[in-house]
Amino acid sequence: MRPSTVRRAAAALAVTALTLTALPAKADPVKPPRLSAAAITSALNEDVSIPGTTWMTRPDGTVEVSYDSTVTGSKLTSLTGVTKKLGEGVVLTKLPGKLTTRISGGSAIYGGNVKCSAGFNVSRRGIYYLLTAGHCGAEAATWYNNSAKTSRLGSRHHFSFPGNDYSLIVYRTDIPRPGGSVNLYNGRSQDISRAVNPNLGKYVYRAGGTTGLQHGTVTGLNVTVNYPEGRVTGMIRSSVCSEPGDSGGPLFYRQYAYGLLSGGSGDCSSGGVSYFQPVVEALTRYGVAVY
Template structure:
């Protein structure tokens, strides 16, 4: 949305622009995938639901899953032939791997319990069956030595990658949602999703690192107040909610596509690894990419955030707080990352379902 446009055209993300993590070559080995029934063709949303229902049935023999965009099927990592048979029967494709969920979860716990090193991030990646650790160019000298000390005992369960740009958040001056004329902070972020709550004023979600400093919002720099931040969570999480005041512009459940059209948002769900997604931002407009990781931990200079969605969708300053979505489904809120929309990079998103649950809110 531009400052003069109605609020319904605002939708996007303020700032994080993305870690250029080297692409990982994948060579999945199916666990007897050629035997029995073939994997079902399904949408990413259906694949996500199937993955959730399968996990408890595999009784510790699961090791994550991801969506095969080309074949439109769910691939489920397993560690036993029995689990492979169950996966195949359910309509997904089994893939035999070394490390199970509990092993990778324990690895994440170890990393999360270590002293945070700004400029680092880690995420379990079922496609390589390891926890991928990313370090930006600021991780050198003593910081790199500390990271090496943490990673060495974890052995083959981790993989270290370097980025060529700094991991950071982007809270900057500009449009489309600003600190208002009564705000003490003149920064700019992006609106994520408009939401409703029973018995309370309509509201919108944005990033917590935006809601912490900006308590009053406008559609132009130092403009008239249109919303007030009522709750914000950062670090740890990265979400905030702002209630519209009387007389605010119309605010339907839509995302601005920056081509004269809007995408209606009717539901919210969790992201699915390897699915196609889009992000709308006030600085860079509409950008597309894929989900490259789930449950990521990111150590920003401002603090650590856990449980984030990792993507290869680019972003730049002014995009923070904006929406990540797939069709009419809301998925996330822009948090931060490295890179830019010229060279590419990695961007992290706060899962929107967690924010909606925290505030008792719904989209649509």
């Protein structure tokens, strides 16, 4: 090759190298900002009403969306389609069994065709009432102490369900003053003197007519639950198990009242998740107090 040809080839290579060097580096794709828990919850409230689903905000700011065994096929596709659009701020988990209210099975109080559990005894201006689950109160106007319905307990004064899940039963005026304690199902009882909202991680007990005394911890606050009957909000989630007939039963620790059993999934043999109506909200709504 002649010297002039070599010089031209070298110059061409230099121009090519300069051109390649001058090309801008390809930028990494920019991730969209993570949505806030409030924005995610708002979207879920708007776009998801599938029975068997729940959601709550975790301490780390992510939103945990849970679904039960009935959410399959097109329902699951619809749910995951929404959660994927909401980005990495959503964590999807599966619940054990089927999410239901707990109004059937053995229990302490009976009304209509259902059986539930007594919650907390409360009072207002010398009148005594019983707090229980709203979905129980929705089923019957008159409540009894026994399954034969020969011993009348009282009458439904008010109920709220869905949306909330609490009900107020007014005791008969001719019965003795009801006690302010909770049955521990071991021959003893626990006096209840205060109602407060629990913190995450709080150790708690639940009493119910079907499964007696059970324990666990609070695992979520301000939880949204979609039952087949409708949505309830502001619930307490716990690791305490429950079964049909336990509805309305009290969530407590020592002298502190926390909530009323609303529903759950799983059972007390294999384990499960339960949801509770905060009792402070119900007390405020009805203007009553534990004693």
